[in-house]
Amino acid sequence: MPHANKKMKGIEVPGTRQFANRVEEFPGAVDLTLGQPDFETPQPIRDAAIEAINTKSMKYSHNTGLLELRQAISDYYQSIYGADYNPNGEVLVTVGGSEGIDGILRAILDPGDEVLIPAPTYLGYEPIIELSGGVTKFVDMTETDYIATPELIESNITDRTKAVLINYPTNPTGVTYTKAQMDALVGVFKKHDLFVITDEIYGENTLEGEHISLASYPELKEKALIVNGLSKSHAMTGWRIGYVVGHKEIMEDVTAVHLYNTICASIPSQYAAIEALTTQLHVPKEMNQAYIKRRDYIYERLIDMGLEVSRPTGAFYIFPSIEKYERDSFKFATGLLETVHLAVVPGRSFSEYGEGHIRLSFACSMEELIEAADRLEKYINLLEAS
Numbered sequence: 001m002p003h004a005n006k007k008m009k010g011i012e013v014p015g016t017r018q019f020a021n022r023v024e025e026f027p028g029a030v031d032l033t034l035g036q037p038d039f040e041t042p043q044p045i046r047d048a049a050i051e052a053i054n055t056k057s058m059k060y061s062h063n064t065g066l067l068e069l070r071q072a073i074s075d076y077y078q079s080i081y082g083a084d085y086n087p088n089g090e091v092l093v094t095v096g097g098s099e100g101i102d103g104i105l106r107a108i109l110d111p112g113d114e115v116l117i118p119a120p121t122y123l124g125y126e127p128i129i130e131l132s133g134g135v136t137k138f139v140d141m142t143e144t145d146y147i148a149t150p151e152l153i154e155s156n157i158t159d160r161t162k163a164v165l166i167n168y169p170t171n172p173t174g175v176t177y178t179k180a181q182m183d184a185l186v187g188v189f190k191k192h193d194l195f196v197i198t199d200e201i202y203g204e205n206t207l208e209g210e211h212i213s214l215a216s217y218p219e220l221k222e223k224a225l226i227v228n229g230l231s232k233s234h235a236m237t238g239w240r241i242g243y244v245v246g247h248k249e250i251m252e253d254v255t256a257v258h259l260y261n262t263i264c265a266s267i268p269s270q271y272a273a274i275e276a277l278t279t280q281l282h283v284p285k286e287m288n289q290a291y292i293k294r295r296d297y298i299y300e301r302l303i304d305m306g307l308e309v310s311r312p313t314g315a316f317y318i319f320p321s322i323e324k325y326e327r328d329s330f331k332f333a334t335g336l337l338e339t340v341h342l343a344v345v346p347g348r349s350f351s352e353y354g355e356g357h358i359r360l361s362f363a364c365s366m367e368e369l370i371e372a373a374d375r376l377e378k379y380i381n382l383l384e385a386s
Contacts, residue, residue, distance in 0.1 A: 011127045019333060019343045029341040030372045032360045035171065035316065038368075039235040039290075042283055045272045049239075052271035059267075063259040065093025065243070066270045072277040073243050083215035089248040092255050093265045093273075097201045097229040097242035100254075102128050103261065104225050104244060105163075107253040108195055109134040113162035118148035120319075120347065120354030122171045122199070134162070138351045145310065146173040150184045154191075163195040169202040169211070172350045172359040173319045174295075174312020182212045189220060195250070197225045201242070202315040204233035204284035207292050209313065215245060222247045225254070232315075233284045234276045239269040291316050294362040294369050301373040305380055316363040319347065323356040325383045333358055339382065340375040 020033040064070060070087035077083040085091050094100040101124070105115070111133040117125055119138035126136045139156050141148060148166060157164075166185075169176045177185075189196045196214060203211040214224050229242030244254060276283070295312060302309045302320045309320035326332040329346035336342050336358075347357030362369055 005131075007131055010130060019337060019345060022337060023343050026337065026341040029337070029343055030364075030368055030375060031343045032362075032364060032368075032372050033343050033345050035232070035361055035363060036237050037232065037235040037287065037316075037363045038365050039287055041235050041239070041272075042276075042280055045234060045236070045275045045280055048275035049268040049272040053268050056267070056271060061093075061264045061267055061270060063264055064089075064091065064255055065265060066267075066274070069093055069270050069274050069277070072274055073245065076277055076281075077213075077215050077245060081213045081216040083213070083218070083245075085215070085245045086248065090245060090251055092244045092251060092258060093270060094229075094242045094244060094258060095262050095265050096231060096240040097199065097227045098124060099240075099258070099262060100227045100229070100242045100244040101125065101197070101199060103254045103257040104195075104197055104227070105129055105132045105134065106257045107250070109162060112160065114158065114160045116153065116156050116161055116164045117351075118146075118152070118166055118170075119352075120146070120172055120350035120357075122167050123349050123351075125165060125167075126351075135160070137161075138353060140353050142353050146170065146175045147177070147181060148185065149181075150188045153185065154188050157188075157192055157194070161192070161194050163197055164189065165197040165199070167199040167201075169206055169312075169314025171202065171315055172317050172345070172347070172354065172357075173310070174207075174315045174317050175310075176206055176209065176314035177212055178209065179212050182214075182217075186214075186217050186220060189223065195223050195225060196220060197227065199227045201227065201229050202232055203228060205288060205291065205316060206314045207288055207295060207312070211314075222249075225250065230273055230276050233287075234280060235283075235287070236269075236272070236276065239266070239272055241265060241269045241273045290366075291362065294364075294366055297366070298360065298362050298369055298373060301377070305377050307380075316361060318360050318362060319354075319357050320360070321357050322347075325380065327356050329355055329358055336376070336379050340379045342372055342375040342379070 070091040074087040225246040230236040307320040333346040345359040347354035
């Protein structure tokens with residue numbers, strides 16, 4: 001049998017999926033693994049897709065997406081962040097934010113180029129970087145409350161650094177950045193010849209304060225690539241609609257990767273996205289009210305259990321330390337699932353700097369969250385009694 005790409009030997013199924021895939025082994029298990037809103041896509045968005053299927057052409061759109069959708073994305077960034085992105089050449093509609101990240105990395109990386117990533121971080125970046133010939137360089141943020149400081153970033157930049165990739169609000173920690181913190185980082189980015197990629201898929205799920213998008217810094221436009229989408233903000237995970245905005249010169253290359261990869265995003269999903277970005281911009285704030293209640297509940301429960309944990313200010317994850325019981329997060333998560341049938345994600349899935357923690361998603365219902373907290377407390381009591 002012919003050999004596959006040698007790099008594939010280093011690619012593993014992410015910890016999120018490893019534990020989510022095991023849930024069915026345990027009838028009645030509670031699953032806090034996936035970052036998937038328990039809300040359903042709002043009806044007006046569904047209706048827009050249905051109407052489009054019945055009345056619009058279902059042929060390919062322009063490779064970069066329907067002009068009406070690109071214009072809606074452009075208008076969104078102008079109205080919210082005062083950012084100017086031309087819908088013709090600076091906006092690309094992708095098959096989810098993940099495809100946008102893949103396209104960016106394949107477009108910018110030469111073999112051996114380094115990408116700096118503040119860690120712990122989302123588990124989906126490193127495999128794409130490695131398959132694109134790049135090198136992942138994690139930046140340890142465990143001593144700075146999971147905030148990427150200017151000093152940390154600058155001290156890790158070398159002549160091999162091609163890009164810095166920051167995800168915020170951050171998966172798995174729920175950390176957000178203030179304007180002062182982002183201003184300080186931008187000061188570093190301006191000084192160096194590198195790309196800055198921000199994955200802002202949780203931007204609309206900022207639970208405290210305002211999301212500070214990199215798009216609001218016009219002085220960085222020539223090196224900034226912003227990834228976003230509707231999966232989290234509008235409960236549209238299965239619709240697979242994301243987008244990338246950036247300067248026209250680099251966007252030409254990202255678009256070239258995209259068109260050879262997918263040609264264009266799903267047409268019904270694009271029409272649904274137009275509705276989301278024109279008449280349904282209020283939806284994220286309504287969902288956030290529920291997330292805030294769930295966040296406050298699980299935070300207080302974890303504190304009462306004696307676990308060390310920070311209160312997340314964005315996204316819908318919380319990242320408690322379990323080191324007082326078990327340093328090996330995979331071992332802890334396996335015991336948790338097999339003993340009390342609660343599925344969470346081991347911290348090590350988010351780089352070595354996440355070890356000693358577990359990630360719980362509070363995108364589930366409050367009823368599930370209460371049951372999950374009860375099961376976690378039961379497991380901890382068993383560990384303490386043993």
